[in-house]
Structures are given as structure tokens and as C-alpha cells.
Amino acid sequence: MSIVASPKEQGFDRRASSRRRSEFLQTLLSVVPMMVADGITIVIAMAFAQVLLGAVFPDVHYALSRQLLPLLAIAAVTFSFGGAYRICGLHPSQELRRIALLDNTSMLLLLMTNLLFSESSTPYELSLICVTLVSLNLIHPGVRLVSRTLLSTQSWWGWSVLVVxxxxxxxxxxRHIEKNAELAMRPVGILTSYxxxxxxxxxxxxxxxxDTVSASHASIVVMAVEDADPTSYCSDIDFWSTQAQDVIIVPSDFQWPTLWTEARDIGGIMGLHARAKLLSQWRLVAKRLLDIGLVMLFAPLLIPVCLMIATLVRLNSNGPVFFGHKRIGRSGRTFTAWKFRSMIPNANEALEKYLSDHPELREEWERDHKLKDDPRIIPGIGHIIRKFSLDELPQIWNVLRGDMSLVGPRPIVESEIAKYCDVFPLYLKVTPGITGLWQVSGRNNTTxxxxxxxxxxxxxxxxxxxDLYILARTIKTVLLREGAY
Structure with missing residues (x-):
């Protein structure tokens, strides 16, 4: 006796099968390009290591072929099981941490394999593995960021999301998900509570x-919840968990700590564990050492650039080369933030006259303290150093003194305290930075x-x-002059 499914059940099975195929295709399109980029990066890193070692071992040229395939195999397994491609909704800074851990794990596994199981390993091969480890740590994070940025511009990349x-x-x-396309999430529909x-x-x-999930081919449901009591939407979580592969809950308050907050079970109820990393002394010491190390590393390049800018400013405008302005630093301590002077000597008078002649621009100035066509800028060199943020290079001196950090909140003046309101106590907890999230998130295009x-x-x-993510993004922002004027 055969049992024949009803038309309704057959239709449901067809929809379920179609959805599974759609989810598989989404995963394939989103993961394979990044796997290819990772593989190419590993090849480049090892080839670069062999070129560097060529001067020390000029007569040995065969280790690359012996070590590359085992490394690619180890990396494929390590990355797959280590979550290298579970990037949907993952902030790039979290991805950098994960990639660094997986790179080092893969290279250490390769090194252990050679030491334990390969009797023919030579000093050259072991050196090749160690140098590849260093080059991979330097190259791979940047490649990952560039890959995500380029892929995020493609409509086929990422996992489809239904917002409820x-x-x-x-x-x-x-709107927030669409604005952050590098998170690999593509909104394909909204289902309202109404x-x-x-x-x-x-x-x-x-x-x-x-029907909505099937029609939109959504593999993820994002629950936009507004009720502060989790018990009021627990049944909704259970319900949507049966409709989609993953469910993400977004509360109405966007200001919660997010990057390093973890869920905790507290006797059957949910808790959120937020680490106050700013209170960790060793992390602050690490931040300070990173600042000093990077400044010393790039000093040979920065000093000639600074001398050239100082000369051009002096030749194109009367007055001092540097401009100092009082800013508020950590714990409320004021300091003088230095810049190359990019404005004419009588800047305030020129601004007031310009705003009097163009009263429609006064609102823009009072709102953002910026003007797209600022009459105070020194013609030529002033516009160039501001567009590429080169006017802020003297703040490296502030970094060495400890007044500023390479990365941090934008340093503010006393008149801006009132605008920060409840956020000002947070601002006082950290050292302001030369660059920061504002600079890599649109700069002057943001309110x-x-x-x-x-x-x-x-x-x-x-x-x-x-911090490392912001520094990497700063290079791109400066070179492309994003949001600069």
C-alpha cells in the first residue's frame, strides 16, 4: 500500500527543497570567492618568503613546491572548522582577530608536521615556514579587508535577510544593514508586526x-524587537527558528556594547557578558606600545614628508608653519594638538566675512563646524594637505608625548562638551586619536x-x-580622499 502526499504537502516539500537550494547557492557564492582569496594569499606569502630567503640559501629552490600543498590542505581544514567563513554579521575587527589566530594555527601545524613526520626537512624549509608565518600575518588581514570591501559591492554576495x-x-x-554591506547581509524584505x-x-x-521566507529566499531572519522584556518575544524566537536557518535579534537600543559581548547562561536565564577592556591595564599598555612601535617604524618615511610640507607651507603663506589648538584629552586634561597650518593668518576675519556674504552657509557651519568651500584655506598646498589629512602629521609628536593615540575618538574643544551630553564621560576614558571611526566612516559626510x-x-x-582595523581602513580613506574637503 503506497501513501501519496497531498498536493498541499507536495507544494510545501517543493518550497522547502527550493529554499535549501537557494541557501546552498548563497553560501557557495559568498564563501568560494573568499576561499580563493585566502588560497592566493597563502601562495603569495610563501613565494614572498622564498624570495627573501633566496639571498641566504641561493642554491635551494625546491622547498616551495614541497611545503605549499600541505599548507593549503592544512589551511583549508583549519579555516573551515575555525569559522573563517562564518562572517555574516561579523565586524571586520573580529574577523581580523579570527584570521590571525587561524593563520598562526595553520603555520604551527605545518611546522609541527615537518618536525615530527618529515625526516628530510632542511633548515631552508623550516626557515621558509617561519618567514611565511610572518609575511602571512602582515598580508592576510589586508587582503581579507579588501576582499570583503570589493565583494560587498556585488548584489549576489552575502546572505539574504528578512527583517521582522x-x-x-x-x-x-x-537601512543600517544596507549601509554596512561588508557584513555580508542583504535585506530582501520586511515583514511588519502589523x-x-x-x-x-x-x-x-x-x-x-x-510564504514570505520562501518568496524572499531568506536564509536569516532579523527580529527588530522593541520590548525590553525578553519573555514577551521568546515565543517569536521559537517561531522564527522553525522558519529560517538563523535568527538574529536586534534591540531598539543601538548603543549596547556589541563586538566583544557574549551571551551567558545564568541559571536558565540569559545574561550578556560585556568586558570593560578599557579597565585592563595590560591592554592599555599594549595600545601604547603599538603607538610608539608604529611611529618608530614609519619615522624614516614620515620625516622627509613633514620637511617637504613645512617648506611648502612656508613658501605659500606668511606666518608660522605649525598651528596649535587646545583640546580635551583623557581624564579631562587639556593639551595642545599640533597641525601643519593650512589656513591663512587672518582666518577668523575671513570666515566671518564669508559667512556674512553667504548667510545661507551659517547653519552648515554652526551644525558641523565645517565648510566645503572654506575661504580660510591656503590656496594649493592647504587644500592638498587637508584632503589627504597630511596636516595632522605633526600630531605624531602628541602621540610620542602621550597626549594622543594613533587611534581614538576625535579630539574635541571645550565648546563641544555640551553637544556630547551623556557620551562625554565615555570620551574622557580614552586618549583621543589622530584617526578613528569617524575618519574611516565618511568623515565630513557624516553629521x-x-x-x-x-x-x-x-x-x-x-x-x-x-585599532588595527581602523588603521587599515585609514590608509584606504586617505588614498581615496573619502569624505575629505
């Missing part, structure tokens, strides 16, 4: 959810309130990995 919640909050979450509540029965509600929000995010989520 009240209309206003769901729209806000959708539409769900319009379903009169549980069956209709389930049917609406299934003043967005700058404050970015500063608060940095303080709440600070880590050395976030």
Missing part, C-alpha cells in the same frame, strides 16, 4: 511566515551626531583588533 518587526524599527534596521497580527489564526500566521555615536561605539567596543 514594527515598521519604524524594521525600516531603521534595514501584517503578522492581521493573521487571525496561528495557521494563517505560520502560512504567511513560510555631528553621527560622529558622537561613532566615538561612543569606539569606547564601548575598544580592543587592539578594532
Amino acid at each position: 518587526g514594527s515598521d519604524e524599527h524594521a525600516q531603521r534596521v534595514t 501584517e503578522l497580527h492581521a493573521a487571525t489564526t496561528t495557521h494563517e500566521r505560520e502560512q504567511l511566515a513560510r 555631528y551626531q553621527e560622529r558622537i555615536t561613532l566615538d561612543a561605539f569606539y569606547v564601548r567596543n575598544w580592543s587592539p583588533w578594532l
Whole structure:
């Protein structure tokens, strides 16, 4: 006796099968390009190591072929099981930490394999592995960031997301995801609470959810929740967990610490473990050592550039080469932040006259303290050093003195304290920086309130990995002059 499925059951099976194929294709399109980029990076790193070692071992040229395939195999396994490709919703700074750990694990496994199982390993091969380890740590994070940035511009890359919640909050979450395309999340639809509540029965509600997920081919449901009581939406979590592969909960308060916050079980209830990394003395010492180390490393390159800029400023405008301005630092201590002078000597008078002649621009100035066509800028050299942020190079002296860090919140003046409101105590916890999240997130294209929000995010989520991410992004931002004027 055969049992024949009903048309309804057959339709459901077809939809489920179609959804599984869609999810598999999404994963394939999102993961394979990054796997290829990782493989190419490993090849380049080992080839670069062999070139460097060629001067020491000029007569040996065969170790690359013997070590490359085992390394690629080890890396493929390590990266796959280590979560290198579970990047959906993962902040790039978290990815840098994960990639560094997996790179070092792969290279150490290769080294152990050679020491334990290969009787023919030569000093050259062992040296090749060690130099590859160093070059991979230097090259791979940058390649990963570039790969994600380029892939995020493609409509086919990333996992499709259905946002569920009240209309206003769901729209806000959708815009935020779209703005951060490098998170590998692609919003494909919104299902509002009103539409769900319009379903009169549980069956209709389930049917609406299934049809929406199936039609949008969403593999992830993002719940935009507004109720502060988790028990009020626990049933919704259970419900959506049966409809999609993954469920992500986004509360209405966007200001929670996020990067290093972990869920904890406290006797059957959920807790969030947020580490106050700014209170960790050794991490602050590591940040300080990173500042000094990077300044010393790039000093031979920076000194000639600074001398050239100083000469050009002197030749194109009367007055001092440097400009100092009082800023508020850590714990409220004031200091003089130095810059190359990019404005004419009578800058304040020129600004006031310009605003009097163009009253429509006064609101822009009072809101952002910036003007796209600033009359105070020294013609030529002034515009160049501001567009490429070269006017801030003298702040390296502030870094060496300990007044500033390479990365941190934008240093503010006393008149800006009132605008920071509740965020100002957070600002006082850290040393302001030459670069920061504001500089790599649009700079002058962001509003003043967005700058404050970015500063608060940095303080709440600070880590050395976030600093390294911002430094890497700064290079791209400066070279492409993103948001500069």
C-alpha cells in the first residue's frame, strides 16, 4: 500500500527543497570567492618568503613546491572548522582577530608536521615556514579587508535577510544593514508586526511566515524587537527558528556594547557578558606600545614628508608653519594638538566675512563646524594637505608625548562638551586619536551626531583588533580622499 502526499504537502516539500537550494547557492557564492582569496594569499606569502630567503640559501629552490600543498590542505581544514567563513554579521575587527589566530594555527601545524613526520626537512624549509608565518600575518588581514570591501559591492554576495518587526524599527534596521554591506547581509524584505497580527489564526500566521521566507529566499531572519522584556518575544524566537536557518535579534537600543559581548547562561536565564577592556591595564599598555612601535617604524618615511610640507607651507603663506589648538584629552586634561597650518593668518576675519556674504552657509557651519568651500584655506598646498589629512602629521609628536593615540575618538574643544551630553564621560576614558571611526566612516559626510555615536561605539567596543582595523581602513580613506574637503 503506497501513501501519496497531498498536493498541499507536495507544494510545501517543493518550497522547502527550493529554499535549501537557494541557501546552498548563497553560501557557495559568498564563501568560494573568499576561499580563493585566502588560497592566493597563502601562495603569495610563501613565494614572498622564498624570495627573501633566496639571498641566504641561493642554491635551494625546491622547498616551495614541497611545503605549499600541505599548507593549503592544512589551511583549508583549519579555516573551515575555525569559522573563517562564518562572517555574516561579523565586524571586520573580529574577523581580523579570527584570521590571525587561524593563520598562526595553520603555520604551527605545518611546522609541527615537518618536525615530527618529515625526516628530510632542511633548515631552508623550516626557515621558509617561519618567514611565511610572518609575511602571512602582515598580508592576510589586508587582503581579507579588501576582499570583503570589493565583494560587498556585488548584489549576489552575502546572505539574504528578512527583517521582522514594527515598521519604524524594521525600516531603521534595514537601512543600517544596507549601509554596512561588508557584513555580508542583504535585506530582501520586511515583514511588519502589523501584517503578522492581521493573521487571525496561528495557521494563517505560520502560512504567511513560510510564504514570505520562501518568496524572499531568506536564509536569516532579523527580529527588530522593541520590548525590553525578553519573555514577551521568546515565543517569536521559537517561531522564527522553525522558519529560517538563523535568527538574529536586534534591540531598539543601538548603543549596547556589541563586538566583544557574549551571551551567558545564568541559571536558565540569559545574561550578556560585556568586558570593560578599557579597565585592563595590560591592554592599555599594549595600545601604547603599538603607538610608539608604529611611529618608530614609519619615522624614516614620515620625516622627509613633514620637511617637504613645512617648506611648502612656508613658501605659500606668511606666518608660522605649525598651528596649535587646545583640546580635551583623557581624564579631562587639556593639551595642545599640533597641525601643519593650512589656513591663512587672518582666518577668523575671513570666515566671518564669508559667512556674512553667504548667510545661507551659517547653519552648515554652526551644525558641523565645517565648510566645503572654506575661504580660510591656503590656496594649493592647504587644500592638498587637508584632503589627504597630511596636516595632522605633526600630531605624531602628541602621540610620542602621550597626549594622543594613533587611534581614538576625535579630539574635541571645550565648546563641544555640551553637544556630547551623556557620551562625554565615555570620551574622557580614552586618549583621543589622530584617526578613528569617524575618519574611516565618511568623515565630513557624516553629521555631528553621527560622529558622537561613532566615538561612543569606539569606547564601548575598544580592543587592539578594532585599532588595527581602523588603521587599515585609514590608509584606504586617505588614498581615496573619502569624505575629505
